Amino acid sequence: MDLASLQLETPRLLLRLPRQEDFEAWAAFLADEEATRHIGGLQPRALAWRGLAAMVGAWQLKGFAMFSVIEKATGQWVGRVGPWQPEGWPGTEVGWSIVRDRWGRGYAPEAATACADWAFEMLGWSEVIHTIAPDNTNSKAVAVKLGSRYMGMGRLPEPHHDKPVEIWGQTREEWLMHKEQAT
Secondary structure, eight states: OOGGGOEEEOSSEEEEOOOGGGHHHHHHHHTOHHHHTTTTOOOOHHHHHHHHHHHHHHHHHHSOOOEEEEETTTOOEEEEEEEEOOTTOSSOEEEEEEOGGGTTSSHHHHHHHHHHHHHHHHSOOSEEEEEEOTTOHHHHHHHHHTTOEEEEEEOOOTTSTTSOEEEEEEEHHHHHHHHHHHO
């Protein structure tokens, strides 16, 4: 797989590997208390930098990680969405985080659909999960739009091990059936 040219495209979004040029928007996103409430909380610039570097590194080490989400109409970085499975993670996840001023536009399910298709087809995953904070109703709504179901409570690795998470997800077969029914 040629990571340098890898990108996914949806009607409104371009998903590509994170780049250094994404850092200012990435750091601003992680400095938004409301946007980060369910994903570990605020992060200072230095920690945001390490997070971006870790995402770039995960692409190199594992051949997958979250994509930077670029809004086609503006060229702006509007979030990170994609396959994710750091050490100790409870499964093969497709996760999403969209900047707050783009909430409610359907970007999370649009990008997550492209990423789930890619994960099942290119990575050969047999299941996709979503780790969701119990009070994150917006992400649960995205999971339902994707055809996922509540699978039970789970745990994340340190340093987030003390926060409960719900595991939502579906098998490859359920994904294909959901897509067929949606058309």
